[in-house]
Amino acid sequence: MNKVSLRNVSKVYNVGEKEYRALDHVDLDIEEGKLVVILGPSGAGKSTLLNLIGGMDVPTEGEVIVNGENITGYSENKLSDFRAESVGFIFQFYNILPSLTVKENVELINEIVKNPLDATEALEDVGLLEHINKFPNQLSGGEQQRVSIARAIAKNPALLLCDEPTGALDSQTGVMILKILKKQTTRERGNNTVIIVTHNALIADIADVVIRVKNGKIKSVEENANPANIDEVQW
Numbered sequence: 001m002n003k004v005s006l007r008n009v010s011k012v013y014n015v016g017e018k019e020y021r022a023l024d025h026v027d028l029d030i031e032e033g034k035l036v037v038i039l040g041p042s043g044a045g046k047s048t049l050l051n052l053i054g055g056m057d058v059p060t061e062g063e064v065i066v067n068g069e070n071i072t073g074y075s076e077n078k079l080s081d082f083r084a085e086s087v088g089f090i091f092q093f094y095n096i097l098p099s100l101t102v103k104e105n106v107e108l109i110n111e112i113v114k115n116p117l118d119a120t121e122a123l124e125d126v127g128l129l130e131h132i133n134k135f136p137n138q139l140s141g142g143e144q145q146r147v148s149i150a151r152a153i154a155k156n157p158a159l160l161l162c163d164e165p166t167g168a169l170d171s172q173t174g175v176m177i178l179k180i181l182k183k184q185t186t187r188e189r190g191n192n193t194v195i196i197v198t199h200n201a202l203i204a205d206i207a208d209v210v211i212r213v214k215n216g217k218i219k220s221v222e223e224n225a226n227p228a229n230i231d232e233v234q235w
């Protein structure tokens with residue numbers, strides 16, 4: 001089953017009299033339970049693609065279908081409900097609340113979704129068990145990023161969208177996070193689909209599917225018949 005389908009999708013930004021075509025008539029299908037990596041040079045349209053798939057932005061033209069729902073034309077409120085129920089985000093910006101402890105930041109998710117994973121378990125997954133009672137300003141940058149990853153994992157969303165999730169992390173911690181992201185796609189966690197935007201071509205080796213984007217167009221979609229073992233990835 002397709003988790004995500006884009007039909008003839010374009011995104012045009014108008015700044016003054018100038019027009020920027022961030023995505024140009026894109027057609028794309030992504031199956032459920034896949035670990036997908038999107039590669040491409042700066043300005044290629046990768047983040048725009050992620051934003052449209054996650055219902056954070058709307059296309060200028062075309063249709064976006066996620067989980068069988070055609071989200072094109074949804075009102076702001078409906079898009080917000082869709083994001084809350086079905087989508088998890090991991091960004092370069094951590095978006096954690098400074099006045100809450102690590103554990104409380106992850107437990108926030110209990111107010112949004114019906115069947116979250118246990119916050120402590122998610123924090124153990126990302127290697128932060130010993131830091132759960134600290135406040136964010138008592139953590140390193142990489143640890144703060146892992147809190148936001150734990151929160152996204154605890155939500156256990158059908159679609160997990162990640163923009164440079166290992167950007168601030170060393171190779172060893174990055175590998176740990178990639179393993180967790182991969183685990184999200186297993187049947188045990190519900191065949192979730194994980195889409196990772198990255199500049200790190202090494203990460204593409206472990207993906208089930210690699211999508212290359214250039215100048216707002218999909219250049220190629222390749223299935224990896226034998227994804228590399230995550231433990232062998234180093235950068």
Ligand SMILES: Nc1ncnc2c1ncn2[C@@H]1O[C@H](COP(=O)(O)OP(=O)(O)OP(=O)(O)O)[C@@H](O)[C@H]1O
Pocket residue numbers: 013014015020021022040041042043044045046047048049
């Ligand atoms: N709000 C906006 N207004 C105008 N142009 C925009 C806007 N957002 C993105 N763009 C343009 O759309 C194009 C695609 O941007 P996008 O952020 O999707 O690229 P990207 O592939 O994610 O790049 P990077 O790897 O540098 O993050 C770029 O040329 C960018 O300047």
